[in-house]
Amino acid sequence: MTYGLISDIHANLEALDAVLAELSGVDRFVCLGDIVGYGADPGACVDKVRSLPNLTCVAGNHDLAAVGRYDLGWFNSLARDAIQWTSGQLSAEQKSFLASLPLSAHVEQAVAVHGSLPDEMAYITTPQEAQVCFDAMPGELALIGHTHVAEYYRVRRSTRFPEQISLRSGGEIAFEPEHRYIVNPGAIGQPRDGNPAASFGLWEVEVGTLETRRVGYDVERQQEKMQAADLPEHLIARLSVGH
Numbered sequence: 001m002t003y004g005l006i007s008d009i010h011a012n013l014e015a016l017d018a019v020l021a022e023l024s025g026v027d028r029f030v031c032l033g034d035i036v037g038y039g040a041d042p043g044a045c046v047d048k049v050r051s052l053p054n055l056t057c058v059a060g061n062h063d064l065a066a067v068g069r070y071d072l073g074w075f076n077s078l079a080r081d082a083i084q085w086t087s088g089q090l091s092a093e094q095k096s097f098l099a100s101l102p103l104s105a106h107v108e109q110a111v112a113v114h115g116s117l118p119d120e121m122a123y124i125t126t127p128q129e130a131q132v133c134f135d136a137m138p139g140e141l142a143l144i145g146h147t148h149v150a151e152y153y154r155v156r157r158s159t160r161f162p163e164q165i166s167l168r169s170g171g172e173i174a175f176e177p178e179h180r181y182i183v184n185p186g187a188i189g190q191p192r193d194g195n196p197a198a199s200f201g202l203w204e205v206e207v208g209t210l211e212t213r214r215v216g217y218d219v220e221r222q223q224e225k226m227q228a229a230d231l232p233e234h235l236i237a238r239l240s241v242g243h
């Protein structure tokens, strides 16, 4: 069984299309949340993700905020502006899809969640934060998004000292039975790990590997659309640098 892992699309249709072209032979998908927010194509991205075959999708904070289910007080002013604009772009049907997304889901032996466990919207950026999630995880693998950084954490079953390993330029994880794992395949629509290319994952369940890859896309076209929609300048500029 092969799964395409997608996360943090953030309404960036050019980046999503580039990733889906790379995953064209895949017929199972896991989306780790934040389909919308920041970018210029929220409706089109929701429709594309919804139509993926055998999709497991969890809610991100931006998805919930765009449908009035997450307090805007948690966001900075630029994100808030983008969320309010996004909300006005979505149809009732697109909103009800976002509102229906669960906070976590089980796929094969993994748990999928936007941020962490037990708090689904917490950020994992350090081994200490990863350990909180390891303690709350039911099994040996968690798939996460939220930080827009492609990386993974692994911890030996007998210890509580996770290692943090970058996937900034892509890479392959070969799962070992003596370890537990938390994997973030990185962001499609707004990478923040210093690599502006869209990031995604390919999970081969029976083989026991998970590979992340980067693919370039037409950044300027998305930036022009964001400009035309009068979205905040900082959000537009950061796509060029991936930070």
Ligand code: ZN
Pocket: 008, 010, 034, 060, 062, 146, 147, 148
């Ligand atoms: Zn996000």
